[in-house]
Amino acid sequence: MKRLVGGIIIVLLLVAFTGFSLADWKGTITIWDAPRWPDENDDKFHWIKGKIAEFEELNPGVKIELIETPWAELGDKLSIAIAGRAWPDLVPVDISGAINKGHLDQGVVEPLDDFFTAEELADFVPGALAAYSYNDKLWGIPTSMSVHVMLLNLDHFEAAGVEPPKDGKWTWDEFVETAKALTREGNYGFTTYILKGYYEAWPFFYMDGGRPIVDGKFAFDSPEAISAIQKLVDLKFVHGAAPIEMGSADVGGAFQALAREGQRHVAMGPWNSWAIATVSTEGVNYLPNVMVAEYPVGDSGKPVTIGGAGGWVIMKQPNKEKLAKVVEFAKFLSTAEEQYKFARFYGTFPSRFSTMEMDPFADQPLMKRAMEMLEFAEAVPDHPNWAQIDERIQAELQLIFAGEKTVEQGMQDAARAVERLLR
Amino acid sequence: MLKQIWRGRSGYLFILPKFALFIVFVFIPILWSFLVSFQEYRVFDTVWVGLDNFRDAFSDDIFWMAVQNTLRYAVVVMPSTVIIALILASLINPLRRSAQTFFRAAFYLPTVASTVVLSMVWRWIFQTRFGLANYFLASLGLEPINWLHSSEWAMRSVITMAVLTPPGMGVILYLAAMSSIPDSLYEAATIDGANRLVQWWRITLPLLKPTTLYLMIVSTIGSFQVFDQVMLMTQGGPGYATTTIVHRIYQTAFRDFQFGYAGAMSMLLFFAIIVLALIQSRLVTSDVEYKG
Numbered sequence: 001m002k003r004l005v006g007g008i009i010i011v012l013l014l015v016a017f018t019g020f021s022l023a024d025w026k027g028t029i030t031i032w033d034a035p036r037w038p039d040e041n042d043d044k045f046h047w048i049k050g051k052i053a054e055f056e057e058l059n060p061g062v063k064i065e066l067i068e069t070p071w072a073e074l075g076d077k078l079s080i081a082i083a084g085r086a087w088p089d090l091v092p093v094d095i096s097g098a099i100n101k102g103h104l105d106q107g108v109v110e111p112l113d114d115f116f117t118a119e120e121l122a123d124f125v126p127g128a129l130a131a132y133s134y135n136d137k138l139w140g141i142p143t144s145m146s147v148h149v150m151l152l153n154l155d156h157f158e159a160a161g162v163e164p165p166k167d168g169k170w171t172w173d174e175f176v177e178t179a180k181a182l183t184r185e186g187n188y189g190f191t192t193y194i195l196k197g198y199y200e201a202w203p204f205f206y207m208d209g210g211r212p213i214v215d216g217k218f219a220f221d222s223p224e225a226i227s228a229i230q231k232l233v234d235l236k237f238v239h240g241a242a243p244i245e246m247g248s249a250d251v252g253g254a255f256q257a258l259a260r261e262g263q264r265h266v267a268m269g270p271w272n273s274w275a276i277a278t279v280s281t282e283g284v285n286y287l288p289n290v291m292v293a294e295y296p297v298g299d300s301g302k303p304v305t306i307g308g309a310g311g312w313v314i315m316k317q318p319n320k321e322k323l324a325k326v327v328e329f330a331k332f333l334s335t336a337e338e339q340y341k342f343a344r345f346y347g348t349f350p351s352r353f354s355t356m357e358m359d360p361f362a363d364q365p366l367m368k369r370a371m372e373m374l375e376f377a378e379a380v381p382d383h384p385n386w387a388q389i390d391e392r393i394q395a396e397l398q399l400i401f402a403g404e405k406t407v408e409q410g411m412q413d414a415a416r417a418v419e420r421l422l423r
Numbered sequence: 424m425l426k427q428i429w430r431g432r433s434g435y436l437f438i439l440p441k442f443a444l445f446i447v448f449v450f451i452p453i454l455w456s457f458l459v460s461f462q463e464y465r466v467f468d469t470v471w472v473g474l475d476n477f478r479d480a481f482s483d484d485i486f487w488m489a490v491q492n493t494l495r496y497a498v499v500v501m502p503s504t505v506i507i508a509l510i511l512a513s514l515i516n517p518l519r520r521s522a523q524t525f526f527r528a529a530f531y532l533p534t535v536a537s538t539v540v541l542s543m544v545w546r547w548i549f550q551t552r553f554g555l556a557n558y559f560l561a562s563l564g565l566e567p568i569n570w571l572h573s574s575e576w577a578m579r580s581v582i583t584m585a586v587l588t589p590p591g592m593g594v595i596l597y598l599a600a601m602s603s604i605p606d607s608l609y610e611a612a613t614i615d616g617a618n619r620l621v622q623w624w625r626i627t628l629p630l631l632k633p634t635t636l637y638l639m640i641v642s643t644i645g646s647f648q649v650f651d652q653v654m655l656m657t658q659g660g661p662g663y664a665t666t667t668i669v670h671r672i673y674q675t676a677f678r679d680f681q682f683g684y685a686g687a688m689s690m691l692l693f694f695a696i697i698v699l700a701l702i703q704s705r706l707v708t709s710d711v712e713y714k715g
Contacts, residue, residue, distance in 0.1 A: 075678075076677050076678075079676075079677040079678065079680065080677060082466060082680075083466075083676070083677070083680075083682060085466060102678075102679070102680050105680070106465060106466045106467070106680060107465075107466065107467050108466055195658070195660075196658070243551070243552065244551055244567065244569050245551040245552065245569060245572055247572075248551075248569065248571070248572030248661065249571075249572065249657070249658055249660050249661070250550075250551075250571070250572065253550060253551070253552070257552070263552075263553065265552070387678055387679060388679055391674075395660065395661075395662045395663055396662065398572075398660050398661035398662055399574065399661055399662040402569065402572060402573050402574065402661050404573070404574055404661075404662075417484075
């Protein structure tokens with residue numbers, strides 16, 4: 001008994017004098033990250049590498065292993081890792097995203113409520129927190145936000161003698177007239193694309209008040225949704241103000257049509273706000289004369305748009321001490337100062353009020369204008385089967401925009417398929 | 424039995440590395456996929472569901488669309504690949520050795536090139552506004568076609584890419600088989616007055632039957648497993664116009680996390696390919712003789 005008591009005293013003394021504690025975990029943390037902004041050597045991972053070096057220096061005995069992954073492969077690669085029960089500790093979510101409900105359903109994501117105080121959470125924009133919340137729990141740390149905006153190449157406007165919308169605000173009718181006037185000499189007023197997981201065209205479908213899911217039921221077959229979809233379809237087939245490929249899945253083609261040097265034959269297009277940084281930076285996609293505008297206002301009376309939030313998600317950890325260290329690292333990557341860097345160089349909006357107060361877009365009027373549109377931003381519907389529901393709706397939209405189905409027919413077919421997924 | 428194995432141990436040792444890799448990377452995954460197809464596979468709490476996943480497959484409209492699209496692809500691509508390989512090999516075979524080497528390398532090159540690279544090139548060819556195909560149509564005064572984005576043309580475009588990509592492996596195998604046909608048969612035919620075409624029809628073609636059978640089976644398997652071209656060129660669209668079975672399996676497993684259902688579809692594909700291979704084997708090998 002004396003020996004036992006003596007042992008306990010020795011351990012306690014060791015803890016007191018060496019600073020050793022159970023929470024002071026040592027080991028390797030694996031992080032996946034995707035390209036951010038380049039440095040002078042065109043290294044798009046320089047930011048995360050720098051943060052890793054800083055964190056390792058502050059935490060002797062902790063090693064961070066970085067796996068560089070392109071954004072396009074990240075989702076599939078993570079799914080494969082989850083299937084093989086070999087997930088990393090920390091993964092990013094891209095700026096147009098939100099927490100993946102499928103991953104939550106599999107139980108492979110750590111809830112983070114216990115690691116944040118109410119005061120810390122109060123610094124986050126509620127919409128950004130909402131993107132990482134589900135069933136009243138927080139499942140990730142939002143680090144940035146994005147919103148879909150209209151990008152206008154003003155060179156086309158000047159060449160056609162067309163006035164751009166005042167303050168970037170317009171009604172649907174004004175938008176149609178503008179698109180028609182810009183359609184001349186092989187150029188078109190507008191184009192966009194339709195593809196699973198992409199929502200650039202969707203604010204148009206929302207403009208008359210329609211939404212894909214209302215009260216747990218499919219609602220893109222409502223009169224409001226059908227009238228809005230029909231308006232965009234008519235822009236191509238009735239008004240001839242959009243090229244034949246409008247509404248196809250060609251993302252690269254749509255962007256090149258707006259911005260690529262030598263291929264700029266479309267005057268306007270809806271894009272995620274990341275594109276503002278791309279068209280504002282010297283290179284083949286640099287548009288010297290560009291404007292950011294709101295989506296046109298329809299019967300709902302509001303320039304509704306769709307937004308998303310990028311962030312960090314911590315995958316399931318069997319070791320609670322390691323979990324604490326991973327959270328510490330994730331928080332280290334998500335401070336107001338880091339979000340300021342993201343806003344300045346990566347073209348995202350901060351998800352923290354304290355970063356907004358630093359006025360990161362003081363000399364970037366396009367970003368500043370786009371940030372105002374966050375007020376009208378909505379997230380994509382929050383449903384565990386959303387990936388499958390989205391696929392069904394987008395598949396029908398592709399056929400509608402290819403002229404192979406009427407809007408009513410397409411949305412009725414979508415309704416039949418989606419209702420099963422909603423049950 | 425053990426004695427026999429011991430006597431041939433050096434041979435078994437030679438095939439051991441390949442056999443071990445086959446077991447780890449092919450056999451076990453197939454077995455695992457078979458087991459998973461009877462489960463609702465989840466990371467932490469997998470449930471045994473019997474034949475439910477197979478029932479779901481049979482009642483899934485997208486799966487049936489994928490089956491139709493895959494059949495449409497295979498019916499055109501499989502025979503085209505074999506016939507084009509046969510024609511190319513027959514044209515190359517009479518050439519001088521140096522010319523043969525050049526053409527072998529030239530036609531084999533696309534086989535070495537990544538499908539990703541080829542698909543990107545073809546995507547550019549089929550690009551609606553700046554693509555080569557529509558440029559060609561415009562030069563003939565024809566209207567542009569929305570190649571990859573209309574249900575009518577998307578699958579035709581994917582098939583066109585497959586058919587026009589030279590079947591390098593087939594050409595090499597046919598050339599190897601042609602070189603093993605004894606010259607004496609052709610000399611005898613020449614004495615009998617048979618021209619080149621008759622010799623090809625009566626001698627070359629029948630003696631190539633084992634190679635043709637092999638290529639048909641391999642090409643059928645490849646056609647039923649078409650995935651990367653679809654993923655890169657059309658992503659299964661527009662709608663589900665180019666969704667193939669393997670593309671659907673991939674989406675179901677890695678996007679929807681329904682590994683059990685994906686496993687069931689994989690098993691259905693697996694058995695369909697086996698049945699087709701057996702039918703082809705029966706039809707073509709009725710008069711094929713293999714020398715021991």
